[in-house]
Amino acid sequence: MITLNSPSQPNIQTSIQRQLSIPIANRSSRLRGVLNSTTADLLPPRKRHRPRPRRAHCRASKGKLRVLAALCGCGIRSVRYLVEAEADFVFANDANDENRKVITENLSQVESGSGDEARWAVSLTDANRVMTECYLKRDFFDLIDIDSFGSVSSFLRSSFNALKLNGLLYVTSTDGLWSDGHRPQQTLAAYGAYVQPMPYLNELGLRMLIGGAVREASVLGYRVTPLFSYYSYHGPIFRVMLQVNRGKLPDNKHYGFIGYCNSCGSCKEYSWVELGRISCPCSDSKVSKALVVSGPLWTGPLHDTAYITEMLSLAEEWGWAGSVTGTDLDKLLNQMVAESDPKLPFGYIKLDEVASRAKVNSPTLRAVVSTLQEEGYAVSRSHIESNAIKTNCPMEDCVRIVEQLHQR
Numbered sequence: 001m002i003t004l005n006s007p008s009q010p011n012i013q014t015s016i017q018r019q020l021s022i023p024i025a026n027r028s029s030r031l032r033g034v035l036n037s038t039t040a041d042l043l044p045p046r047k048r049h050r051p052r053p054r055r056a057h058c059r060a061s062k063g064k065l066r067v068l069a070a071l072c073g074c075g076i077r078s079v080r081y082l083v084e085a086e087a088d089f090v091f092a093n094d095a096n097d098e099n100r101k102v103i104t105e106n107l108s109q110v111e112s113g114s115g116d117e118a119r120w121a122v123s124l125t126d127a128n129r130v131m132t133e134c135y136l137k138r139d140f141f142d143l144i145d146i147d148s149f150g151s152v153s154s155f156l157r158s159s160f161n162a163l164k165l166n167g168l169l170y171v172t173s174t175d176g177l178w179s180d181g182h183r184p185q186q187t188l189a190a191y192g193a194y195v196q197p198m199p200y201l202n203e204l205g206l207r208m209l210i211g212g213a214v215r216e217a218s219v220l221g222y223r224v225t226p227l228f229s230y231y232s233y234h235g236p237i238f239r240v241m242l243q244v245n246r247g248k249l250p251d252n253k254h255y256g257f258i259g260y261c262n263s264c265g266s267c268k269e270y271s272w273v274e275l276g277r278i279s280c281p282c283s284d285s286k287v288s289k290a291l292v293v294s295g296p297l298w299t300g301p302l303h304d305t306a307y308i309t310e311m312l313s314l315a316e317e318w319g320w321a322g323s324v325t326g327t328d329l330d331k332l333l334n335q336m337v338a339e340s341d342p343k344l345p346f347g348y349i350k351l352d353e354v355a356s357r358a359k360v361n362s363p364t365l366r367a368v369v370s371t372l373q374e375e376g377y378a379v380s381r382s383h384i385e386s387n388a389i390k391t392n393c394p395m396e397d398c399v400r401i402v403e404q405l406h407q408r
């Protein structure tokens with residue numbers, strides 16, 4: 001194993017655990033997805049199970065899988081695209097010239113090939129420059145991976161330009177400080193969203209990232225849809241897989257404002273036409289300082305159910321899920337499937353907040369979930385916050401339920 005002695009990337013093993021993604025292919029489509037790194041994140045290196053993956057169907061059905069890792073770091077994820085996803089070609093780029101040796105050494109595990117048979121190439125330059133040059137040469141990619149320290153917004157426009165239609169844009173941002181709700185001017189500058197403190201800020205971070213991509217894509221006449229969204233507090237990391245197509249979002253659907261009332265705890269989505277008329281019923285529809293509004297953000301689903309289900313089935317087929325591997329990957333993917341229930345609104349409710357409003361001790365999550373289900377509400381756990389639920393049950397009813405559970 002080759003070690004990269006850079007302070008920012010201590011070694012390859014660490015990189016594997018922290019930021020991996022393996023493109024997978026659906027039986028019927030050219031390129032449908034990426035099995036997220038959380039597989040590896042959750043699995044101790046010694047126990048990691050590495051079966052030989054089934055050959056990607058995308059090449060068998062419609063064409064090739066060409067990947068551009070525009071900020072590839074030490075190149076380890078690029079190696080995984082080649083070896084595990086069997087990408088036809090990976091273009092690995094990083095602006096830091098000091099990474100040249102380690103990227104090349106890592107990629108050299110795979111025969112480079114030449115001419116039309118080339119499997120990989122390395123470049124050491126600015127990501128926007130590489131993507132713009134690819135666009136000008138009409139050299140388009142099926143998947144572009146943007147894994148940035150900090151914000152990704154400055155790379156969005158050129159990545160859309162270098163992507164094939166129906167391609168995938170995989171963006172990872174680590175600007176957690178920006179999504180803590182105390183730097184609205186910075187979120188506005190980077191993602192065009194004014195984000196204020198709310199109880200589910202880490203979900204807002206994902207929604208801000210997707211919303212920023214929606215906005216940039218629409219400038220070019222593209223529509224983006226999140227296939228899955230993932231938050232990890234290690235970093236923190238905000239990671240989203242987007243599918244990019246021509247067209248626009250119908251009537252700004254899923255791109256609007258999110259309100260949270262600090263007084264009654266209710267959450268609501270507001271559309272653009274409601275601007276200037278936003279209030280909470282708890283203050284008799286008068287202007288209230290308790291009501292905080294953030295946006296515009298992505299307000300639609302964070303995951304595509306069919307897509308995550310496909311990932312789960314592939315993970316099982318590859319032996320990446322289940323008790324054999326000792327990972328929690330299937331747990332995470334099952335949680336994401338549950339979160340993608342279209343009846344569930346944005347955000348999540350922390351049980352501690354409900355308990356505090358009910359003035360009782362926090363109940364067990366299991367008890368709250370089963371009571372909500374008995375009462376006919378949609379409910380799921382949140383992969384973002386362990387002691388929280390996503391539900392269409394209003395806060396006041398959650399409080400009532402928690403009070404009743406306390407009295408039992």
Ligand SMILES: C[S@@+](CC[C@H](N)C(=O)[O-])C[C@H]1O[C@@H](n2cnc3c(N)ncnc32)[C@H](O)[C@@H]1O
Binds near residue numbers: 015
């Ligand atoms: C988070 S790391 C990428 C890690 C990588 N995905 C991996 O799995 O090892 C971010 C990388 O972006 C590179 N970088 C920063 N700004 C860049 C730019 N404008 N163009 C290209 N690379 C850049 C840095 O040198 C760094 O290696």
Ligand SMILES: [Zn+2]
Binds near residue numbers: 266
């Ligand atoms: Zn209210």
